[in-house]
Structures are given as structure tokens and as C-alpha cells.
Amino acid sequence: MNWSLIAFPLIPILCLVALALWSKVDENLCPKIIKCKDPCVVEADPDIAGIGVRIATYTQTICNIILLGFASDGNRTSASYHALVLTSLATIITLGIFSIQTKLSLHHSVVASSLLTITILPTHILESWRVRSPGIFVAQQVRLAIYCAYAWWLILEMPCMGAEPQCNLCTRSSLFGHASRVATHGNRSLRLGVVLFTSYLWLRQVVWSYGPRHYFESVPATLSETRKQAWNSYIDENRDSLTTWRLRRLARERKYDQFSRFLIPGWLWYDDVTTARRGIEQRRWKRFLPLDKQKVNWFVRVWEDATVAIRVPRCQRAIVALLLSVLLISDTEHTVKLNLSADRDQWGYGQILALVATIPSVADVTRLLLRLGKRPYLVIPFKENIGNCGNRGVSDDGLYP
Secondary structure (H helix, E strand, O other): OOHHHHHOOHHHHHHHHHHHHHHHHHHHHOOOOOOOOOOOOEOOOHHHHOHHHHHHHHHHHHHHHHHHHHOOOHHHOHHHHHHHHHHHHHHHHHHHHHHHOOOOOHHHHHHHHHHHHHHHHHHHHHHOOOOOOHHHHHHHHHHHHHHHHHHHHHHHHOOOOOOOHHHHHHOEEEEOOEEEEOOOHHHHHHHHHHHHHHHHHHHHHHHHHOOHHHHHOHHHHOOOHHHHHHHHHHHHHHHHHHHHHHHHHHHHHOOOOHHHHHHHHHHHHHOOOOOHHHHHHHHHHHHOOOHHHHHOOHHHHHHHHHHHHOOOHHHHHHHHHHHHHHHHHHHHHHHHHHHEOHHHHOOOHHHHHHHHOOHHHHHHHHHHHHOOOOOOOOOOOOOOOOOOOOOOOOOOEOOEO
């Protein structure tokens, strides 16, 4: 068993230890904690929690999940992916400016943390670290590092941080529709577990899966096309060797280790990089649809394409990511209503710019939806041997551009 599987059980242990130490931590970092009376409402700031920023974040996240799950060409998703990363980086920069100016309240920090989680977690489930563009990869790593550092600081400074500490102990957040106070010891330990798990996944990929070389060479790969090709080749070689190792280990331990019997297939499903185009084509050709299927009505064709797509691991992860994003969006909106004043839906210039950045994502998804129901054509040349159907040509399909 490798070190990463040994380190994983340490996360709940550290959370339990922290649960007993929060009082001592607060004595050193927050000697003056102001008690509050519920309800305690903070004035909304449109630059952080405004309706425009929230709509832009939600729209870009959902559009990117659809594109990453069902579009096969990375060049067609890079523009919308860049927009999502830039939006989250803009949120982080705004948090940094407000923190330096001591204008950031715990209420806005919780909302901003929820928005960053929406932009990071669902797309990570779908795309993970298998990003083909070194520029996006570097931006992702910078964003993730700042997010983890910000989350650590937020957990430690919860009782006394911000410009309005009199409301910190009354600040509430929503988890799957259940509202609870953020600054309680149990909630802080839960957030600590999320940060530790995120750091664990990051270290596992850095050290165990792809190695530090993948990270060190990503910056030169953004400047040179030759370095970029070598960088992508290194990803493919590492992924193939890692998949081979997991398959061999699964075959070896299937009879002896019941835990690995279920764990390794889960990793294989999670790390499957088969594109939607390739996965759907493989499963469709197994069914060998007849030529007269072009005459079937549009709804039947879309239904049949959907039944094929649901079997592709990448499409399955897209569905899971969509469900998770809907839950996170619902919790974020509930959190905003719990903490902020009635003017939380104000508009500002920054929010309008954020909405403009959603145009590439919406346009790409619109083009994807317009292709729904289209069928591939078959080119079957006549040959002397009737049993030999010859080569088959495949056109663009409806579920992927």
C-alpha cells in the first residue's frame, strides 16, 4: 500500500484533534471575540456577492461542465474554460484587496468561498488534472493554491476577522439546505477536513500520479509549442503507465484485498480520459444502427444518443458534476439570503463585465445543442466480398461538436 492511502485516514483524525483545540487557538489568535444577537445582517457588497457575479459564476460553471463532458475538441472548450478561471481569479483578487483594506466581513468571505468552490470542485470531478492546455493548468494551480491558503486563513480567523466582527458568531451557511453557524467548532473542523482532503488530492497528483516534473515544465510549455507537445506527451505516457499499474494491481488483489477490489475500479472510472466522441462511437458501432435510422424523428434520435452517452465514464462524471453544482448553487443562494441585507441583488460595473465573460461559454453550449440528434453517415463501398463492409466514415455527431 502506498503512502497516499496511509495518509488518507489521518484526515478525520486531525479534524477530531482540531475539534478539541479550537478554544486554545482562539485564545491566541482571537483574544477579543464579540458576542452577537441573531439576526445580525451585514450590508451587501455587489463586488463580492452581487447578483451579477453569482449569475456569471453559475452560468460559466454549468456551461463548462456540459462542454467538458460532451465536447471532444479541447480547442472548442478552451475559451469558456479560460473565462471560468479568470472569473474565479477575479473573485480571489477582490478578496485580497478587501482583506488588505480590512473591509472584508466573514459573511462575504463565506459567500466568496462558496463561489470559488462552485468553480473548482465540479470541474475537478470532471476534468481533474487532465488539462491539455499548459496555460489553463498553470492558472488552475495558482487558483487552487490561493484558494487553499485563503480557506486556511478563514478557518483560523473566523471568530474575529473582518470589518464587522460583531456578526461573526451569528454568520450562517447552508449545507444541502440545512443552515448552521459557521464559527462553531464542529463547522470549522468540517471545513478543515475539506481543505485537508483538497490538499491531499493535490499532493497525490504531484508526487504519486504525474510527479513534480509535470508542474515544473508547465510554465515553459506555455511559451514554446515544442515544450507543449513534450508536456502533453509526458501526460499521456504517465497516464498509460498508471492505468496499466492499476489494472495489474486489480487483477493481483481481486482475490485477496476486498478494499482494493472496489477502490481501484473507482480510480479507473475517475481517471478515464476517453472523449465523448470516441466513447459514444465505440458503443454506437457495437449496436450497428441501420441506415434508415436517419428517417426516425428527432426525439427518438436524441433519446438513443442519450442512452449511449450515459455509458461513457466522462459523460457519467459530467452528470455527477452537474448535480453537485446544482446543490452548491442552491446552498450558496441560501447562504446569501441568511446573512446579507435586502440590497444583496445590487448591480455594479464589475458584475456587468463578469456577465460579458459568459458569452463564449453560452455560445459554445448553444452550438453544441444545435447539433443534437444528428446521425453519423456510413460509407460502405461495394466489394466482391459481401461480408466485408469496408471502411466507414463518421461525421460530426449531435452530442458533441
